[in-house]
Amino acid sequence: MKNRKSIVRNQVATDVSNLSRGFTERTIDPSYMDRPDTREAYGAYYGEVSHAKGESLGREILRRASPRLFRKDRLRMLDLGAGTGEFSQGVATALLSEFSGPLDLHLVDRSAGALSHAINAAKDPRLFISVTRATLPEERPFLPGSFDIVTMANCLAENDHRDESFAGLLEEVSNTLRPGGILLLVEPADKRSSRTLLSLGDLLLSRHFPLTLLAPCPGGRTASCPALAHPDDWCHEDRPADFSETLLKMADSLGHIKDALKMTYLLFGQDGAPFPSALRLVSPLHKEKGFFSGDFCDGNHWWRIRLLNRNRSDLTRSFTRLHRGETIEAPLGGLLRSGSPRDRRGAMDWSKELPVIRLAHPDGQPFDREEGL
Numbered sequence: 382m383k384n385r386k387s388i389v390r391n392q393v394a395t396d397v398s399n400l401s402r403g404f405t406e407r408t409i410d411p412s413y414m415d416r417p418d419t420r421e422a423y424g425a426y427y428g429e430v431s432h433a434k435g436e437s438l439g440r441e442i443l444r445r446a447s448p449r450l451f452r453k454d455r456l457r458m459l460d461l462g463a464g465t466g467e468f469s470q471g472v473a474t475a476l477l478s479e480f481s482g483p484l485d486l487h488l489v490d491r492s493a494g495a496l497s498h499a500i501n502a503a504k505d506p507r508l509f510i511s512v513t514r515a516t517l518p519e520e521r522p523f524l525p526g527s528f529d530i531v532t533m534a535n536c537l538a539e540n541d542h543r544d545e546s547f548a549g550l551l552e553e554v555s556n557t558l559r560p561g562g563i564l565l566l567v568e569p570a571d572k573r574s575s576r577t578l579l580s581l582g583d584l585l586l587s588r589h590f591p592l593t594l595l596a597p598c599p600g601g602r603t604a605s606c607p608a609l610a611h612p613d614d615w616c617h618e619d620r621p622a623d624f625s626e627t628l629l630k631m632a633d634s635l636g637h638i639k640d641a642l643k644m645t646y647l648l649f650g651q652d653g654a655p656f657p658s659a660l661r662l663v664s665p666l667h668k669e670k671g672f673f674s675g676d677f678c679d680g681n682h683w684w685r686i687r688l689l690n691r692n693r694s695d696l697t698r699s700f701t702r703l704h705r706g707e708t709i710e711a712p713l714g715g716l717l718r719s720g721s722p723r724d725r726r727g728a729m730d731w732s733k734e735l736p737v738i739r740l741a742h743p744d745g746q747p748f749d750r751e752e753g754l
């Protein structure tokens with residue numbers, strides 16, 4: 382006979398499976414965060430993943446933001462579509478590892494149930510949580526506010542026909558950021574969610590947007606996202622991650638693979654350090670008969686680059702070790718222009734004499750010199 386623990390576990394797994402289907406098929410019941418059973422299922426499964434994504438991106442903020450962001454007595458953060466707050470608490474965990482003052486975190490969501498759960502949860506003693514119930518993007522009682530960091534994670538996917546109105550909201554919020562301020566937008570890695578976020582990013586950049594795109598695009602992109610040039614393309618992260626046994630067991634029982642942080646993100650800043658000019662691998666690295674190949678983005682174009690086995694040398698061997706999201710030094714002149722563009726992308730062979738220099742991991746952490754070669 383099944384014991385109570387396993388019945389409860391099975392019920393959570395069923396709720397997670399229904400949530401997952403609802404998210405993918407865009408049929409989610411908007412009250413899911415108000416119902417304790419589905420809210421708990423969300424927390425048990427997606428909460429841990431969201432926290433890990435927040436921490437990873439929080440570390441990226443530490444790396445990329447302007448030092449002006451941290452020259453304050455306390456930081457003020459706003460999280461839109463916050464749910465139970467795991468994502469922004471992950472960001473806060475990373476920030477508080479370097480910032481010694483307190484952090485005020487204001488959570489906004491349409492679900493009163495999610496917000497009351499967030500406010501009662503255990504948290505870092507330097508984290509001060511407040512909440513506002515509001516349906517975005519129209520209801521904006523938290524404005525005018527002045528925040529240092531604004532985040533919105535996995536909310537647009539539930540509102541993907543509303544990008545114009547969300548762009549208006551984000552523009553307004555960005556105009557009130559304090560010195561060195563940051564806007565971080567994150568969505569799931571699937572094609573539809575990713576393209577929705579990338580389109581929203583283009584919409585923001587096409588307006589009088591006060592912020593610079595710091596990541597993930599190399600070279601501080603200002604023009605349209607090249608992934609949107611073709612309906613089959615999109616761009617997402619696939620960062621290695623370790624999850625708890627409980628989460629891995631549940632993922633396994635649902636037939637999900639949980640071995641990485643999969644997400645699409647855009648990190649904007651008032652100032653700070655955009656990715657320098659580089660080539661970023663935006664696909665897996667394919668090993669095929671006679672060559673390795675991958676799609677690379679320089680912020681303006683996508684390029685399919687091959688390394689033929691006969692061109693493998695001490696100078697080029699790093700190519701065969703590349704992972705999605707890593708950047709390499711863009712060759713000065715020559716290679717990119719001289720390749721004969723095939724189909725919709727430039728396609729070219731990397732030459733034996735041209736060193737492959739790995740610059741940074743997907744989160745912007747530089748390779749040390751030895752590692753990079």
Ligand SMILES: C[S@@+](CC[C@H](N)C(=O)[O-])C[C@H]1O[C@@H](n2cnc3c(N)ncnc32)[C@H](O)[C@@H]1O
Binds near residue numbers: 462464491
């Ligand atoms: C998938 S959850 C994400 C929660 C959290 N940001 C995370 O990444 O874990 C989406 C959240 O957005 C909220 N939400 C969706 N559409 C909203 C809207 N139009 N206005 C306010 N909240 C909304 C939902 O209630 C839910 O809590």
